[in-house]
Amino acid sequence: MFERPRAGERALLVNTSLGAPVPRDQVAELRELAVSAGAQPVGQINAVRDKPDPKFFIGSGKASEIRDAIVAGAAQLVIFDRDLSPSQERNLERLFACRVLDRTGLILDIFAQRAQSFEGKLQVELAQLRHLSTRLVRGWTHLERQKGGIGLRGPGETQLETDRRLIGQRIRTLHAGLGKIAVQRNQQRHSRAGMPTVSLVGYTNAGKSTLFNRLTNEDAYVADKLFATLDTTLRKLALPRGPDAVIADTVGFVRDLPHELIAAFRATLQETREATLLLHVADASDENRGERIAQVQQTLQAIDAGDAPQIMVYNKCDLINESARVDRDAAGNVRRVWLSALTGAGVELLLEVVAEVLSAGKLHLLLRIPPDAGRLRARLFNEGVVRNEVSLDDGIQEVEVVIAEGRLRQLCQNANIDADELLASSCAAPDWSLQSGAAAG
Numbered sequence: 001m002f003e004r005p006r007a008g009e010r011a012l013l014v015n016t017s018l019g020a021p022v023p024r025d026q027v028a029e030l031r032e033l034a035v036s037a038g039a040q041p042v043g044q045i046n047a048v049r050d051k052p053d054p055k056f057f058i059g060s061g062k063a064s065e066i067r068d069a070i071v072a073g074a075a076q077l078v079i080f081d082r083d084l085s086p087s088q089e090r091n092l093e094r095l096f097a098c099r100v101l102d103r104t105g106l107i108l109d110i111f112a113q114r115a116q117s118f119e120g121k122l123q124v125e126l127a128q129l130r131h132l133s134t135r136l137v138r139g140w141t142h143l144e145r146q147k148g149g150i151g152l153r154g155p156g157e158t159q160l161e162t163d164r165r166l167i168g169q170r171i172r173t174l175h176a177g178l179g180k181i182a183v184q185r186n187q188q189r190h191s192r193a194g195m196p197t198v199s200l201v202g203y204t205n206a207g208k209s210t211l212f213n214r215l216t217n218e219d220a221y222v223a224d225k226l227f228a229t230l231d232t233t234l235r236k237l238a239l240p241r242g243p244d245a246v247i248a249d250t251v252g253f254v255r256d257l258p259h260e261l262i263a264a265f266r267a268t269l270q271e272t273r274e275a276t277l278l279l280h281v282a283d284a285s286d287e288n289r290g291e292r293i294a295q296v297q298q299t300l301q302a303i304d305a306g307d308a309p310q311i312m313v314y315n316k317c318d319l320i321n322e323s324a325r326v327d328r329d330a331a332g333n334v335r336r337v338w339l340s341a342l343t344g345a346g347v348e349l350l351l352e353v354v355a356e357v358l359s360a361g362k363l364h365l366l367l368r369i370p371p372d373a374g375r376l377r378a379r380l381f382n383e384g385v386v387r388n389e390v391s392l393d394d395g396i397q398e399v400e401v402v403i404a405e406g407r408l409r410q411l412c413q414n415a416n417i418d419a420d421e422l423l424a425s426s427c428a429a430p431d432w433s434l435q436s437g438a439a440a441g
Contacts, residue, residue, distance in 0.1 A: 011076070012077070015045070018049055019048075025287075030081040033110065057082065066078065108258065129174070182270070203295065206292075212233070212249040235249075278310045311337060313336070313339065326349050365428060369422075379415060
């Protein structure tokens, strides 16, 4: 029985493809993932098949070639760019006499290293245990041991059964802990009621965190590697006009993001699902940006955020000598914004566009609120729609707001105020400049 090694960083990379040559970007991405996980690539092998082999995924001939390359390169680990079944992983480890890691296991390892917050660590552990629960296939010698003893009938509980039971117990504990955190997050979102939320999404390493720092004057961690940011960060976003917003920097997406991670990070990704507006950040210098954009859209659909309004943001335009600008369609709707988060070129244009889109279809008014309508005034402030307030001599508060008419009427109804009478006594703000527009991908 093969005893599975627990350590080793020298990795042989295996890129596989079904029915076509292995794409270059797929080869580069696997190397980036391996390096991000702390592995030291010592070689790579490409394997093309018409269909997966049930035993090894690759054919026996290619498996023998990999075994020889392991010996030649003194590799301690083999990393596949595909998900392997538990039996395939076990068979390959027996043949190679070293650890075998598939794509999901590799990404989970990176996430485990990146998690900093308590919630992030719980989410990663949950994803790891879900993945591990499918891997208990007697690939380790200790799984053969059984416990028994005086007073017990039969051989007792096998180690495999013990592992499954303990994993199940820990998964239930993690679910309970993440459930409590989800309640806290919902309370925080309710406290921001009425304040629009802008969420940064995009393929990993597209420059989301750099743009987040540029927009908020923060110093969030930034690095030129995959999944540099894991935990969601929320900050206030000051807009040139209209009410301020909350901006969220979220985990980057990647091709074939493991389902275990999507399920475990649903609480974190809630900020994306409930965002008022998504800023889809793409690397303009990436020759495969079209494919990357499509993969992000697929992930957004998987987390039920595919229908949220989006603005495409083409970052790193300085690397391809493109000017910072806003592209619009024939109807004047925003199609995309070109900018460089590193140099700051085009960031002001993005802020103007965000303000425009968030204010689309809203009224910009000077409301004359009488002294006995303090309840309405308080609700307007709670909604985060107040831009300015001036006290007049007769006790009336002149409150400048940017709000949808339907929402204003609802607040008036809740405060027992006649909305038509209030609107009749109010007027449009003198610096009216908001335009209707729609964001498009």
